[in-house]
Every structure is written in C-alpha cells, then in structure tokens.
Amino acid sequence: MPTLRDIRGRIRGVQSTQKITKAMKMVAAAKLRRAQDAIINARPYAKKISVTLGRLIGDEERENSIYLAEKENVENILLVVVTADRGLCGAFNTNIIKEATAYHKKMMKEEGKNVDLFCIGKKGYDFFRKRDFNVVGNAVGVFQGLNPDKSNQLADLIIKPYVEGKYDQIYFVYNEFKSVVSQKIISEDFLPITVRFNPEEKKYIDNYIYEPSRKKIVEYMLPKYLQNQVWRVLLESNAAEFGARMTAMDNATTNASDLMKSLRLTYNKARQAAITKEILEIVSGANALKKSGS
C-alpha cells in the first residue's frame, strides 16, 4: 500500500507531464495550421504538372530520356524513407520504418535485389544506420525552415546517383497528410517517371504546337517535375507530422487527466482510511480508560 506521500508525489509528476504535453499540443496545432496551408496550396501545381507533362511524353521520349526509360533489369534500388526529425508523434515514424523495412526485406530476400537507403528525417536515419541496412545518404534537419531551395538541393542529391546509373529505380516511402487526425503511408515510384498521357487526349496531342520544341520542353520540365515531387513529399510529411504530434499529445493529455483522477481517488481513500484508523484508536483508547476507571 503506497503511503500518502508517494501518491502525492505521483500526482505532482503526472501533473507536470500533462503541462508539457498540453504545451506541445498547442505548439503542434499552431505549426500544423501553417504546414497544412502550405501542402494544400502546393497540391494543385503538383497535380497539374503531371497533366502537362503527360501530354509531352510519347514512346520516343520514353526511350530517349534517362528519367523516363524503364530499365529491363532492375538490380539496384534506392529507397528514400521520409520520417520526422523528432519523436513524440505517435506511430508516425514507426509506421514508416515498418513499411520501409518490409519493402527492403521483400526486395532483398524475395527478389534478390540490392536496396540502399536514403533517410530524410533524423528518426529514420537513427533507426536504420544502427541496423543492418546500407544507408547511403541522409538529410537531417530539412524540416526546420523548410524552403524550396533546400528541397531542390535535396532533390538533386537524390537524383544524381540515378542519372549516373548507380540505381535503376528510386522508390519513396512517406506519410501523406490526409486530415489532422489521419496520415496515410504512401509508397511510390519516383524514378523512372511513370507519368503517362491520357489516351482520350491523344487526338489533341497530335496537333500540338510546341515552342521552342517538344524536346526542349521535355528537357525543361522533367527536372522541374522531380524537384516539385520532392517538395510535395516534404510538405506532405511535414503537415502529417504535426497532425500526428497534435493527436498524440492530445491523447497524452487526456490520459494524464484520467490517471490523475484515479490517483486522486486512491489518495482520498487512503487519507480517509488513515483518519478512520486514528479515530478508531482514540475511541478504543478512551473506552479502555473508561473501563479501567469504573
């Protein structure tokens, strides 16, 4: 049976933890709003650029561009894992790590391919570098002061080994921001680009005028498209992270309240028991005196 003092100490502990989780929740909520605006405003461009790009890519482009050509034998894969830099955001990082590990295992063991990892975000990097994975690159701290320049540099870093022929495929695993309370894990191909044109549009596409030339526009758009993809992924993951953290901290705050409630009950019961015991002792003592006196 814990003493009254123990219980009081625990209540105080829970209380201060709750203060912290509450503050973290508020901070996450404020940051979430900005991150959410950023991704929602960025989505239309990401969607439209693949529409326009789709109108440019025919069989000829597919064969001639390194970004588009699909390799017959895929042997080396670069897996880009996007986690957060910080924890305390529920299952956000764990889920991504789980998904990436499963993919890694499937490709290595079942299909006999070589998979290297590129970790965006500190949590994923910390996990994978300590284990039996070949981490070839990392980007820790990109989410602090996230801007297009940083993102473009990162994109170039990821694309470079592909262009050099070190990898046959680049694959992304990241969290997509669905709503404040839910994130969706997305695994998708990054390179080669799988954008295709809509067959219904073919009759218009054949009549397109291209300025300066189809080739030039494709050359201009492909790197732009890839950079934008990375930018979008970063924004998605960033917004999802704050959503996850806010939810996690909200749960933690509620749990702390519940815990405090039950601790208070135990405390009050123990206090009452102590008082009852004392009264009992006094009364029985008084009774004993009365008996011996008479």
Add this chain to the structure above:
Amino acid sequence: MKEFDLEIVTPARVCYTGKVESVTVPGSLGEFQVLVNHAPILSTFEIGGIKVVENKESSLYFATSGGTVDVIQNKVLILANAAEKPEEIDVARAEKSAERARNRIRESGKEIDIMRAEASLARALNRIKISTWR
C-alpha cells in the same frame, strides 16, 4: 462565347482561376497572346509579365520568372515558377536582391555563380518593372 478558362498555378499556390478573354505570355520564342479557340500549344516562357484580360473593364498583370503554358480546348494552364501581382511585389526587397546579385556578379569568379546571380538579377529587375504596371 469569347471567354475561355485560365488557371495560373505556382508551386506555392493557385494564383488565378477564372474565365478570361485573352492572356499574353512572354513565350520563349517571343511574346504571344492566347484568345478563345486558340490552337493547342505547349510552350515554355521566360521571365517577364503575364497580362490577363478578363473583360473590357478589368485586366490583371503578373510578374513571373518563367514556366510553361499549355493551351488545349479552350483551357489554358499556366504553370509558373512564381507569379505575383504588381501590388503584391515588395519593391524594396526586389531592389535589395538586385543589389546583392550585382555585387555577386562583380565579386565572383566562378561562371556558375555569375550565371545564377544574373538570373536572380533579371528576376529582381523584372519584379521592379512589373510592380508599376496597373
């Protein structure tokens, strides 16, 4: 029907959507205007100004730093790297960045730095120029 659909989208946001009578863009092979029933065209465009005529009374301008324009079936999609209305342009900031670019061109020895600085200078000057358009 003299109108067609126009969308101007940048990586940061959707800048404009609506029905317009004409749009003029600084195409890579020279400025061109798109009117209703324009033939399908896909073109890149350079640093400059986009002019949007909504109707006789109202037209809008955007300062842009390049992108692509895609015209198909009376739907015009402009994917711009950046697009700002004249009243949104922070002229003081643009002047500062022009100054920075000039210094870099003067001081830097590397060709790639100079190229970057020149592009940045051109963007800044364009923004200053377009900030006066109404």
